[in-house]
Amino acid sequence: MTGWAAVERYLVDTVVQPDEALTGAVDATAAAGMPAIEVTPTQGKFLMLLARIQGARRILEIGTLGGFSTIWLARGVPDDGLVDTCEYEQAHAEVARQNLDQAGEGHKVTIHVGAALDTLPTLTGPYDLFFIDADKANNPRYLDWAIRLSRPGSVIVLDNVVRGGTVLETNGDDAVRGTREALELLGSHPQLEATAIQTVGSKDWDGFAVAVVVAAAA
Numbered sequence: 001m002t003g004w005a006a007v008e009r010y011l012v013d014t015v016v017q018p019d020e021a022l023t024g025a026v027d028a029t030a031a032a033g034m035p036a037i038e039v040t041p042t043q044g045k046f047l048m049l050l051a052r053i054q055g056a057r058r059i060l061e062i063g064t065l066g067g068f069s070t071i072w073l074a075r076g077v078p079d080d081g082l083v084d085t086c087e088y089e090q091a092h093a094e095v096a097r098q099n100l101d102q103a104g105e106g107h108k109v110t111i112h113v114g115a116a117l118d119t120l121p122t123l124t125g126p127y128d129l130f131f132i133d134a135d136k137a138n139n140p141r142y143l144d145w146a147i148r149l150s151r152p153g154s155v156i157v158l159d160n161v162v163r164g165g166t167v168l169e170t171n172g173d174d175a176v177r178g179t180r181e182a183l184e185l186l187g188s189h190p191q192l193e194a195t196a197i198q199t200v201g202s203k204d205w206d207g208f209a210v211a212v213v214v215a216a217a218a
């Protein structure tokens, strides 16, 4: 292993130090035949720290997969905190439930199975932190829902905004189109202050955006 991936390995081993519940969650996700598209441990721990810095008690995640990022988010809230997470695939939700329970975080987490756009209207805000990491074509819709379910001071994280540089393609696929539209919304929405950060590592060249809600909905 060389380059970005080797540096990430070093940072994970030296700084992040994921425990057996977290490494086991990644292994169980792979063993279930699910894609290895979870966040890296460095990003997962960043989400946990962001939740703690924010003093988050209620978190909404869109895109659960096997619950790797969900475990980190759940570890960011106090023991009576709550994480709602939306997942389309029943099979993914079942693996996530097992991983969350094994990590001792299951009591904080509700997994909503189905299309997130059907679940979101049934939820009641405000949430303190949002992590958007599902079908990228719907990113603008998810961002809109996050704003509706927010309060001034809520933080929104949107994953995979660089996509190996394909975000520059003006005629890109649905994921690129959805990501570009969401980024434009982040840059122009009167209720948001936002930035976007490029990342490299085991998941190659990508990035995430972070926004804070600065005003209440009109």
Ligand SMILES: C[S@@+](CC[C@H](N)C(=O)[O-])C[C@H]1O[C@@H](n2cnc3c(N)ncnc32)[C@H](O)[C@@H]1O
Pocket (backbone or CB within 6 Å): 037, 038, 039, 062, 063, 064, 065, 066, 067, 068, 069, 070, 086, 087, 088, 089, 092, 114, 115, 116, 117, 133, 134, 135
């Ligand atoms: C990138 S993975 C999530 C990874 C997870 N956040 C992590 O880092 O561990 C995206 C997930 O979103 C789910 N998904 C895709 N379309 C969805 C939809 N319309 N509603 C809810 N979940 C969806 C996929 O089934 C997949 O499990």
